[in-house]
Amino acid sequence: MxxxxxxxxxxxxxxxxxxxxxxxxxxxxxxxxxxxxxxxxxxxxxxxxxxxxxxxxxxxxxxxxxxxxxxxxxxxxxxxxxxxxxxxxxxxxxxxxxxxxxxxxxxxxxxxxxxxxxxxxxxxxxxxxxxxxxxxWMRRVMEPRFWTVGEAVQFFKEMIEGLQYMHKNNVAHRDCSINNMAMEADAMYTRPYHPVRPKKRYDWSGRALHHSRTRCPPRYYLIDFGQSRMYDPSQPRPTEYALKSGGYTPPEGSEGIPCDPFATDVFLLGNLIRTSFLDGDTHMHEPGISGFEFLRPLVKDMVADDPSERPSMDEVASRFFDIIDKLPWWTLRVRAVKKNEFPLATPFRAVYHVFWTASMMLLLKPAIPSPKPVH
CATH class of the missing domain: 3.30.200 (Phosphorylase Kinase; domain 1)
Structure with missing residues (x-):
């Protein structure tokens, strides 16, 4: 073949x-x-x-x-x-x-x-x-953009749970960058969107309008298991050479040193939060998003140069939920602002956000919008 x-x-x-x-x-x-x-x-x-x-x-x-x-x-x-x-x-x-x-x-x-x-x-x-x-059919996680900190927290939650679940079942993803995560967003759209030009309707009859993630929560999924590996739990876990993922190579990959693939997964997930939200992505020329500094200590540990110093996914999940449980509701409802936002637009968007947030609260929409369970 x-x-x-x-x-x-x-x-x-x-x-x-x-x-x-x-x-x-x-x-x-x-x-x-x-x-x-x-x-x-x-x-x-x-x-x-x-x-x-x-x-x-x-x-x-x-x-x-x-x-x-x-x-x-x-x-x-x-x-x-x-x-x-x-x-x-x-x-x-x-x-x-x-x-x-x-x-x-x-x-x-x-x-x-x-x-x-x-x-x-x-x-x-x-x-x-x-x-x-x-x-x-699913679409990119970052489009349309996150409107609040709480919306992004739900994304982090599902990806942390998902990778933790894979590890519990002795599977390492090995390529879990933002490129290999996707969003099932059908609930957000008033009419189906086009798969190639998602800003347009499927039938090409006009613009595809959508609700916010807070109002109609999407679901997030890990995808693309072409590099994933399943291991026998009764045997010592073999080390693997780390792969370049999402434009970034883990430290052990740069050094050419094989290591625990589960530790590499932890780095890749932490690096995703760091580059797509905290600091920005130099490869994709993305500026980062304000409002997520509360995750900095956890992310710092996840991307430690020494794989043996990184927390396991069980530890990541435990620390993440502890952090989120202590956040006040207003932190979660804060607008997720791109760090390169045009300054003159900021005050107008901030005022709109106040009224929008009030409407979501009147509709009893939670600050961390969780989708309905799949039956």
């Missing part, structure tokens, strides 16, 4: 189908038979609705939007129009085994499990070494 196709330049029409997209077109009928309908762009015989030679080409046309990742495709489940993601994987990675493990009934019923749920695993016709994982 050859490597998954990564696409190629499209010389005449930059919005034409790439190599990896044509793979999905070739499997359109098979996926339709299995109950999944891809967008018009990926149906056999597709003709662009736009003029390829026009000034903007397919930039503003729905069928000009290609898939974000060569191995991932969006589709609607025919039976109920549920938007799903189909991920093409190589069996050799073991991703299907770990993802399916945390999707079985026993794990799925545990509220601490925040690993992405696999709806179905499909074989790939003619390719014994590949499978297609079908799961809910």
């Amino acid at each position: 050859g490597p998954l196709l990564q696409g190629q330049p499209r010389l005449q029409d930059p919005y034409a189908l790439g190599v990896s997209e044509r793979w999905w077109v070739q499997h359109f009928e098979y996926l339709k038979e299995r109950g999944y309908m891809m967008r018009p762009r990926y149906r056999p015989g597709w003709k662009p609705s736009y003029d390829p030679k026009g000034l903007y080409g397919g930039r503003y046309a729905e069928d000009g939007q290609d898939n974000i990742h060569s191995a991932i495709m969006d589709a609607l489940r025919i039976s109920d129009s549920l938007l799903v993601a189909m991920k093409r994987i190589e069996i050799s990675t073991g991703e299907d085994r770990i993802a399916s493990l945390f999707s079985d009934d026993a794990h799925n019923s545990d509220s601490r499990n925040h690993c992405v749920r696999i709806i179905e695993v499909l074989p790939v016709p003619g390719e014994d070494g590949e499978k297609i994982l079908v799961m809910l």
Whole structure:
């Protein structure tokens, strides 16, 4: 089996189908038979609705939007129009085994499990070494932005619980950066959003409007288990070489020293909080968000250079909940302000936030917005 196709330049029409997209077109009928309908762009015989030679080409046309990742495709489940993601994987990675493990009934019923749920695993016709994982379509955690400190605290809570749960089941994620966390945000949206251009509606009829996370809480999930490893609890845990994740390499990875992969997971999670919230992300040119200094001592310990000095995920969870329990409600309802916010906009947004917060309290929305349990 050859490597998954990564696409190629499209010389005449930059919005034409790439190599990896044509793979999905070739499997359109098979996926339709299995109950999944891809967008018009990926149906056999597709003709662009736009003029390829026009000034903007397919930039503003729905069928000009290609898939974000060569191995991932969006589709609607025919039976109920549920938007799903189909991920093409190589069996050799073991991703299907770990993802399916945390999707079985026993794990799925545990509220601490925040690993992405696999709806179905499909074989790939003619390719014994590949499978297609079908799961809910989700979006980036940071978009739309967090409105309050409490909203972000709920995200931290679910990711800490999720990684702790993986470790309790002897699985290390090994790549748990912000890139491998996702948000199921359907409850926030008044109408379905487009998978490639989430600011627009799925049917391309206008802007996709959404509620705040406080009013309609989303769910957060750990995704992408291609680098994850499951260990035998009866045997000494082997050391692993740390991987670069989210643009950052853990200290043990820079030194080329194998170490406990669970300790590396702790670093990656702490580094996520540090770079996406506390200090900003130099790789992504993100400025950081004010209001989270109460987590600084915990994060400092999580990102210690010496892996043996980092707390375990059980310790991280215990300390995190102790910190949150002691926070006053007004700290959690404070506006999460990007550190590069335009100064002239700040007072106007602050006034609006006061009235918005009052409305949320009148609606009895908690400061830490927890989604309803999954049944």
